Amino acid sequence: MNTVAEKKHRVIEPDSLIGKRIRKMDAPEKASGRTRYIHDINLSGQLHGKILRSARIHALIKSIDTSAARALPGVHVVITAADIPDQRPIGVAKDHFPLKVGRVRSQRDEIAAVAAESEEIAEAALKLIKVEYEDLPVIGDPEDAIKPGAVLIHPEPHGADGTHMHLKQGMSIAHKGKPDNIAMRFDYSHGDVVKGEAESDVVIEDTFKLHYVTHCCMGVSGMIAEFDASGNVLMYSNTQVPFLHKREFAEYLNIDPARIRIIQPPIGGGFGSKLDIYPFEVICLYLARAAKRPVKMLFTREEEFLASPTRQPVLLTLRSGCKKDGTLTFRQVHTLHDNGAYTSWGATTPFVMMQTFSSLYRVPHCDYHTAAVYTNNPYAGSFRGYGNLQATFAIEQHMDMLAQSIGMDPLEFRMKNAQDAGEVTGQGMSFKSCGFKDCIRTAAQRSDFSHKFGENQANQKAPGTVKRGIGMASMLHVGGGAKIYPSDGCGTILKMDDFANVTLITGASEIGQGSETVLSQLVCEELGLPISAVTVVNNDTAITPWDVGVHASRTTFIAGNSAIGAAKKAKAKILAVAAKKFEIAEDYLDLRGGFVIKADSGEAVIELSKLLRNLHFQDKAELVMTTFYYEPPSVHQDKGFKGDVSAAYAWGTQVVEVEVDTETGIVKLIKVTGAHDVGRVLNRLGIEGQIEGGVVMGQGYAFTEDLMIENGRMKNPNFRDYKLVTAPEIPEMDIAFIESMDGEGPQGAKGVGEAPAICMAAAAANAIANATGVRLFELPFTPEKVYRALHGKTPKLYWKPWKAE
Amino acid sequence: MSLKHDIEFTLNGVKRRVQVDVTMNALAMLRDVIGLTGTKYGCGEGECGACTIQVDGVSLNSCLMFAVDCDGREVTTIEGLANDPQADALRDAFVEHGAVQCGFCTPGMVMQADHILHKHEHPDEGCVKRGLEGNLCRCTGYKKIVDAVVACGATEK
Amino acid sequence: MTELKHYYAPTSLDQAVECLKDGDVTILAGGTDLTPQSQAGRIKFKHTLMNIRHIPQLSGITLEGDEIRIGALATITEIMEHPLVKQHLPVLVEACDHFASDQIRNAGTIGGNICNASPAGDTLIPLLVLDARVELASMPEDKLYRHSMPLSTFFVGPGKTRKSLCELVTGVRIPVPAANHVARFYKLGTRPALDISTISIGVAGCLNGGVLSQVRVAFGAVAPTPVRAEQTEQALEGKPLDAATIEKAAAIARDEVHPIDDVRASAWYRKEMIHNITKRILGHVAQA
Known part of the structure; x- marks a missing residue:
């Protein structure tokens, strides 16, 4: 039994949730089949x-x-x-x-x-x-x-x-x-590519072709719309950007945005697919308005294929050069984006693509042009990685090819040109934390890259029908938000009840990635509470504060900093009250294990819940409720696409090992070794899940998924012929985390949501080349495509660089 | 008017009688007639496994089964499993191993995993992967799901 | 919306074939194909939907004389786990293992797979090389009439068979192979299962001192139906299974098939794979 005296002298040991394996908060409900997705909600009169x-x-x-x-x-x-x-x-x-x-x-x-x-x-x-x-x-x-x-x-x-x-x-x-079919164009340059080319000892040029794939969220698209008697709108929506859409829907309905409320039930997958408003959502609203009844609209799986956005297909010609000593000299890029019939976010993927070309490696001269053109094909949207898979596919193959042409080891060639912390690139990106070289080194060491690379190369012409290959690719992606909209911020409202439970009301949406858990962790870290003390509210525009949306790998970084800000304010208030009550200076107090403690000794001063009740139930009654709005210290790009658009940048290297059956063209993915600069690991369970899921999504992009469009008509709108990777096909995965401790990041962390999918196709292409000596410039690496290439039946791709006037 | 038929079967241990459209599949019956929404529609063609249920002790895609074919049989859904103390270990393993992200495939995964564990006492990784080949997941990359099932099998009994 | 007027779940074979007399019946067995096809409107229901699940004569896997009889309702899982099949027909087990997914194997029946007559039907290739016969039942007058026909003559086109609308497939009969019988099955794909074959190949025969006889070769997904490759069989029949014979047979196989281009592969690739995989399988047989 605890006496008061004992309690007072109790010492609370330091503890931290950061880096631990924290269970996803909504997992028990989901694993019991109790979670109600949009598909499971029915309104009376619907x-x-x-x-x-x-x-x-x-x-x-x-x-x-x-x-x-x-x-x-x-x-x-x-x-x-x-x-x-x-x-x-x-x-x-x-x-x-x-x-x-x-x-x-x-x-x-x-x-x-x-x-x-x-x-x-x-x-x-x-x-x-x-x-x-x-x-x-x-x-x-x-x-x-x-x-x-x-x-x-x-x-x-x-x-x-x-x-x-x-x-x-x-x-x-x-x-x-x-008057023409050009939907959008992007023209960027730094340095002088003519000069760069003149300085080059080696120049290569190749065309790359990137195909259609689509998100395939397991939960099909849907929404429920209802108008109340006063004409206010209530929507149950799967959107990833509720606040932007609130405004847009209002415009489409010609009403005041204040009259729109969006509730986001749990969502069966996002991956960027829900960043734009699609016709079905507006049509559902029209139907509800006309019927004066709630209207629910759900896609069939076939409709999901036919009427969802795709990843941006790209035709790309890349010209690159280097000196004999391995220094990169220039890059010139022309791409033709198939926009489809209408313009969605796919057209704007050059924002990301040009960053990879200009800034993944140090390149003094870079010239980049995209024309996104209208066709009668499906239209492309945003999809995890946002153009970076396409750009990386080209650039990392050229890294291998340039290295080969000057007789340099591909690893050494990359290390020579890789970015370091402190660099400000030609595009104006400022790398404050940068674990890029650590990523390359770590992935190479853990996979025994150099040894295997040489061995496989020597084995290319040896007898035997199955060839092993190893390939490497790296990536750069925004890791601290992306300042595309007027604000890249997120708001938090934090309230504590009289039992020291926290309700964390955040603008950041949960789309399965585990944001609710990581945000709770960050708050608990400040307030010295267990995860179980937190309830998260994150799905109702009538309650939650503004956030720009779930995209650009920004939620942990931006919403995390916002949650920390609100928690710090709550902590300051609590410590001030405690300081006054116990006549101890605030600086000597801290929160830990549900207690106010003495910071130096860990000695418990008072149970936090008791202190909160004291504060609440007194003459000058007060509650602990705080708000915080975090806006990252990034800037908008200028008209030439230059500027430090993110508060931090994420890096990663993946090494892919394959076995190529030269008699069938079947490529087996054996192992993926990844090293990701994530700033700092917050929830180890969650971040592993993000990386593994991304790797397998990248595997699908590289090998199995192919949305076939012929003259505008989709030939395989089903899972039978649009092949997602299944459980028996996944590779062995060895994932390492590089903790570069970003100064601006929440507890040092950077965004990682999109990163793991980016390198896979490029690294796979390099691995197949290492295995067979044959290089593939077109995705996906299906057995027939590989077999044709191995048997010299693939004509050399070439798209003559073209630029919109 | 669509043709109706009365059937009687055991659902999650409880006998029940229900009138269904003869052309309706078991998934639609569970979700729309009976109101159990834990079983998910993912594709309607048996390619994704989100609608996995167990009938007479084996796992099936409820989208590939006529509702009338449930007549006289024993049907278990995720809701039934959720009330089964023996399945607690499996559910906990999914949670502990981080096998759940968006969660949409999860009920089907759990139903199929439960079937694997009934069939194989201590399934290894290869066995679990093959067992789950009919269940698609777009979030996790499967590794943590496989780990959860293997771990659960290793500790059971 | 539908012309379906009647649902019927007979409990005996007599009841079932009597119901089939007017031929206006859609037959439901495992449902793994009929359910999605009818939901999508690709199959129109006839007057009666007849569920054959409760007919005892359609179940079971038994040894009858020198034949193994597999009832039409046997599921793919039941077949691949049955001791008789494991002992005598390992090639069928192999094909079943590549069939769809566990859930579909638990529901899909051998009778359904045969009646669907898919050019890429996974069980059909081993059944062809095992000289399987299809059992049929009907009631031409007032009496049950049963007969059988070779599976190799059963298929007419995609989804089309020689079974009349008044007949019911009740099972399949497979001669128990001799001790020196070898059989191999290969399904080309990137997944172990849950995949429509790009091509599949079955090879069987009796192996005596390196010579193959009673050769059976069958190919899936290269023609409107699963097919026996007679020229390839002839090229192998009675020959020592050496490198020259194998290469010659593989080349004949490539020329013997006339596949089409579709979303899964081109005709050219299919022919290449028929050649390469036939060669590979025969090489394995030669080493057996």
């Missing part, structure tokens, strides 16, 4: 929404007859563009309407929508809608989109007399069209 998509790839809509659908019993609402006169253009470039007006430009295009008593009735109604089309020529290849006289995907409207209509300046592409 109708079911379904969308009629285009039967054609590129066509004019001549007529739509919905009369039979409207007459079907159980159908409440049928809408087409004609029924929604106030449609506003949506998307990153505001180049389409949720319900398409007069023209369809891709297989996924939305023509009509139904809200009915059941999904079955809604589907039956869709079948009754008659649409007449007039086919237009299809652009299925981005190279065709830039040919002179190419069919325009968004032609400027003509008046009845055939003359151009004069439309108001500032109107969007959806209204006024575009």
Whole structure:
């Protein structure tokens, strides 16, 4: 039994949660099947929404007859563009309407929508809608989109007399069209590539082709929309950016953003797919508005494939040079991005790609150009890594090829050009913490890279049908947010109850990555509490403070610093109260193990919960509630894309080992050795999970996943022929963490969410080249593609560099 | 009007009678008729395993089974397993090993893992990987799921 | 929305074949194919949906004389775990192990796999090289009529067989192989299972002093149905299994198949793989 005297003299030993293996807070619910995802929520009075998509790839809509659908019993609402006169253009470039007006430009295009008593009735109604089309020529290849006289995907409207209509300046592409097929262009340079090339002893140029893949979140897309009696909107949404979308949805509905509330139920996977607003979400709102009933809309898996964004497909020609001593001299990059029919975030991946080209290695002269062009293909969105997988695929193959051409060991070549802390790159990125060389060294040592590289190379021509290969690739990615929007910040509200439990109200969304757990850990570290003392609220715009969203590997860094800020304020208040009460200077006090303690001895002063009750239940009653808003010390890029856009940068090296069966082309991924500069490990269990999941996602990109699009039509919208990696296919994984202790990072940590997927394809390509002497420039490395290449049946890819005028 | 049929079966240890559309699959019956939403729709084609349940002691994709075919049989869903003390160790292993991220595949994974553990006393890594080949996960890269099942098998009994 | 008017779950074979008399019946066994196909509207239900699960005559795996009989309702899991199959038909176990996933193996039936007549059906290739016969039942008058036919003549096209609408597949019969019988199966793919074959190959025969006789070679996913490769068989029949014979047989195999391009592979690659894998398998057989 504890007496008061004993309690007073109790010593609380120091303890820390940082770096420990902390259970994910919502895991027990999820493992019991109790978690309610959007699919599992049903509101009373709810109708079911379904969308009629285009039967054609590129066509004019001549007529739509919905009369039979409207007459079907159980159908409440049928809408087409004609029924929604106030449609506003949506998307990153505001180049389409949720319900398409007069023209369809891709297989996924939305023509009509139904809200009915059941999904079955809604589907039956869709079948009754008659649409007449007039086919237009299809652009299925981005190279065709830039040919002179190419069919325009968004032609400027003509008046009845055939003359151009004069439309108001500032109107969007959806209204006024575009005189060419160029959706976006990016032109960046530092130094003088002509000079760089002149100084080079070796110059190489190659074209690389990156394919379509898609997110394949296990939970299909969906949402529930409801208008209340006063016209306020409640949405259950899977968005990763609730606050940005609140504003955007308001614009699309032509109402005050204050009238929109977004609740985010647990989400069945994100990976960047939920950063844009898609037509189905706006259409669901239209249906709910028209029906005056809640409307739930869920995709089928086939629809998820057909109508979700993809990773940005890229055609890329890279010209690189170096001196005989291994110094990089220049890089020149031209890419053609297949934008698809509309513009989503995929078009903007050059923001990330050019960073890799300009700044992963020290390169004095760099020139980068992208044209994102309209086609009739699916449109590309943001996807974990955001262009970096594509850029790294090209650059890291060239690193091996340059090394080979000057007879230098690829490891030594990389070490010679790798960045160090203190560097400010040509693009203006400032590397305050940088464990890059440690990553290279560690991954190489742990995998016995140099030894195996030489051995495999020597074995290329030896007898035997199975060849082993080892390859390396490295990456640079933002690790301290990315200042793209006016703010890159996150807010926290922290309140403590009279039992010293914390409610952490954060703007940061949880998408399965474990943010709720890591944020709780950081708060507990400040307040000396166990994880069990924290409840996290993170899913309701009516409650949570603003945050820019879950993207750019930013949540641990930005929301973490914000949570720490709120916790520090709470701690200061608590210690001030304790100092006064016990007449001990604040500096001599600390929080630990649920107690206020003496900082030097660890001696307990008072139980924290008791102190909080004292504070609360007194004459001048007070509660401990704090708020904090963290904005990282990064800057916006200037018009030339220069500037220190992130508060910290993450680094990583992955070494991939493969076995190539030269008689079948089957490449077996044996082992991945990774070393990641994560600043500091916060939750070891969580960060391992992020890396392993990312590695396997990168494996899918490199080897198995291929969304096949032929003339705008998707050929494999199912898991049977779109192959995700399955459990028996995963490699052995050896992951090391480099702790560079970033000065700005929460407890020294940097972001890592996207990093592990980035290097895999590049390292795999290098491993296959090491095994066979044959280099592959096009993804994915399916058995047939590899077999063809090994048997000289793959014509050399070449795309002549082209730049939009 | 779609054809209906009355069936009687044991669901998570409780006998029940339910009227279903003859063309409906067992997944739709569990989720939409009975209201147990722990069993997930991932693809509807037996390719992802999110809808895994156990029928007469073996694991199946409920999306590949007619609801009427449950007649007279013994069906266990994740909700049934969640009430089974013997399955606590497995659930705890998933939590302790970090086998859960977004969690959408997790109920199906747990159901299939439970089946593996009933079939193999101490399954090794290879056995567990093969056993889980019909369950897709997009978050974890499978390693921690496999670790959880192997560890659970190693400590059981 | 559907023309389905009747659901029926007979408990005897007589009841089932009587129901089949008018031919307007959709048959449900394991459901692993019918469920998604009908949900997606790719299969239209007929007047009656007949669930054959409760018919005892369709179950079980038994030794009957010099044949192993596998009931149509035997699941892939039951087959691969059955002692008789493990002992006498290891090549069938091998193919079952590459079949879909555990969940589908637990539900999918051999009868269903045969009736689906997929060109890439995993169990069909070993059954072909094992000289399997399909058992059929019907009720032409008022009496149960049962007969069988060689599996090699059963398939007509993708999803099409010689089974009439009034017939029910009740099982499959496989002669117990001789002691010197060898058989191999290979399915090309990057995954152990859960994969539609790019190509699959079955080879069987009796091996006497390095000479292969009663040769059976079958290929999957290279034609509208699983096929026996007769020219390849002839090239091997009675020949010593040396490097020259193997190379010649592999080359004939490549020329004998006429696959198509699809999302899984090109015809060219399939032909290359037929050559390379036939050669590889025969090499393994020669070493056996």
